[in-house]
Amino acid sequence: MFDMGSNWPEAESHDGVAQVKMRGWSARVLGHAHLEGPDGQRVRMDRRAATLLAYLGMEGPASKAAVSHLLWPDSPPAAVRNNMRQLLRRLRLSCGGTDLVDGDSQRLGLSPDVTLDLARLKCAAGKPLSPDVLQALLQGTGVGLLTGVSFDDCDELSRWLDGARAAVEGWVRNAREAEVQRRMDARDWPTALALAQAWVQQEPESEQAGRHLIRLHYLRGDRGAALAAFERLRSTLSHDLGVAPMPETLTLVRTIEKDAAWTASPQPTRAPLPMSVMRPPVLAGRQHALRQLQEGLEAGQLLFVAGDAGSGKTRLAEEFAASVGTWFRLEARPGDQEVPYASQTRAVRAHLARRPGIVMPDWVRTELSRIVPELGNGTALPPLASEADELRFYEAHAEAMALLHEGDQVIVVDDVQYWDQASAKLFMYSLARMMERKYEAPARAPAFIDCFRKGELPPYSEANVRKLVDTGLARVIEVGPLALEEVRQLLAGLELPGAEPHAEALTRYTGGNPLYIVETLKHLIETDALHRDWPRRLPPPGRVGPLIQRRLERLTPLARLTAQLAARADLHFRAALAPEALQVSVAELHAALSELESAQILVAERFTHDLVLEAVHASVSDSAARFLHGRLARVFERDGAPAIILAHHWMEAGQEDRALPFLLAAAHADEQLLPKGQAAGHYARAAALLEAVGRGYEAANARAAESRCRQSESASTPGASSVER
CATH class of the missing domain: 3.40.50.300 (P-loop containing nucleotide triphosphate hydrolases)
Known part of the structure; x- marks a missing residue:
């Protein structure tokens, strides 16, 4: 059964066996109900004590009168009150004086001094599973609520217990589904496969579990095991339920038999990623x-x-x-x-x-x-x-x-x-x-x-x-990384309509890393962007961001800070400006840059590929970003950088008053040299900032300049001129 008490170990041994360090009392209502103490002692609970804890774990704090009458529906009020007092007393004494239930004359709730396995399972929904929940799912053990407990003499309580057991079954199923998918997304194939196998062993008639097992065998490269798993599923469905596999399952298996890209059936609301993207059939460039x-x-x-x-x-x-x-x-x-x-x-x-x-x-x-x-x-x-x-x-x-x-x-x-x-x-x-x-x-x-x-x-x-x-x-x-022609070969093997036109952009964005290419394609598919123009900016998709993040975490603090400074400076980064910005010596900066080149983060003052830039950019906290932009603004200002660069960094540093003069200067310069629409945008931003700080007169001038630029832009537009003529 699930072992989810407060005495879960601080760490798990590397062979997967829990080394338990007890901390306090925990209550188990999944499986056979009992209590576990800080020294490993086990204390049995009677059915009503266990049901009280299960009820409070399922429903939360509840009316004391309502719970009492649910447990003793046919007893007089005085007897009910006395029974509840005695039950709470027995629980307290069985734990050496620890209160498992808090409450007063009106309400009852679980004490913060006890951990209930049911509550932890309930909280696991939609979140990464804690080690104990994951271990139980891997073991495939039964997790029925209050195993062996029945209330044939209490109809209302019996109905509640039936509903609670159904809810627990649903939580377990959802936990399995979410964790298998999470492990698949992380390409943790061994754990995902073990979870699917335990699920199938527990629920052999579950077609959902069977599909996961079939898919995982295939993604691990074992086509024979995938087809064998399908045959077992088909036999079980026919023998136990008298039904045939669903179309979605048959579509998956036909794909595996042909070893081609998988097109999901139209029934799911969210179409799965093509199987070819999950495991590209062509080993390109190797x-x-x-x-x-x-x-x-x-x-x-x-x-x-x-x-x-x-x-x-x-x-x-x-x-x-x-x-x-x-x-x-x-x-x-x-x-x-x-x-x-x-x-x-x-x-x-x-x-x-x-x-x-x-x-x-x-x-x-x-x-x-x-x-x-x-x-x-x-x-x-x-x-x-x-x-x-x-x-x-x-x-x-x-x-x-x-x-x-x-x-x-x-x-x-x-x-x-x-x-x-x-x-x-x-x-x-x-x-x-x-x-x-x-x-x-x-x-x-x-x-x-x-x-x-x-x-x-x-x-x-x-x-x-x-x-x-x-x-x-x-x-x-x-x-090493794939060259452009090898990326084209990889994309051709995917047989993914809309992918091949992005070959050059994918090579540039990912540096030719096969996993990065596949993860980026997943991102484009999931965001319905594969058939569009290449996005102007992409976040590190899927597992790519965490992979690069781990590389960043291995850097020394100065090397990591240098990379973050370069990310915030973007195209304007120059190593010569970094010592002043970071207030370090040239020798220290040289060592940091050498470390970044060895780690394939920077090469010749540029990031090795766009994904690294995006990941480094995302690794900077808001407060650190403001600090770095402030340092860059000061250095660029002394270096005589263009006004718009200075305005950008001062604004990102949160110092709008320092940004305003440069923003207005950029607008004036753009009005003379660049398309009027760009100047109008700068004037508009300056006006908004001036209005925010109560400088109305200057804001009005900026709005007037914005209007002038927009009118000039409209007059110079070819379409507009033809209409006037």
């Missing part, structure tokens, strides 16, 4: 990388694929692995570096999950139980006190890897930059042992393809990679 992978495979080398986030490293590795034969994917996760053996423990468990019947020597299982406790017999092992002890542990792991990899031809390891140091050392030892065995039994040594983000490997992993490459045992294949 022929050279594929040749390198093939050469490395034939040479028996360990293969590393490096590139920026979103460059398509994982997709490239998986496509190549699938072309070779039997393969399996492992991954590290952010935070693994803080927990010794976290990455390798997850890898062992992933292998054991797909081969539950594997037989390993007892000594191997015993040694592996140091990091995978479920392989042991419950007896604590002594620590590794000597080199011999450590060697035995390492040998056991190497032996286990050889057995677990038997029959595999390729292992893809993703996000190696997160691999913890202890796991890296253990893997390197096992790899060396497998390389030795390769000459005795080549079939037992699979090829490894390790993917990592360029520039993000920790020192210990970077040293390992360099050592392997220097000795010829490995090669690094770098995946």
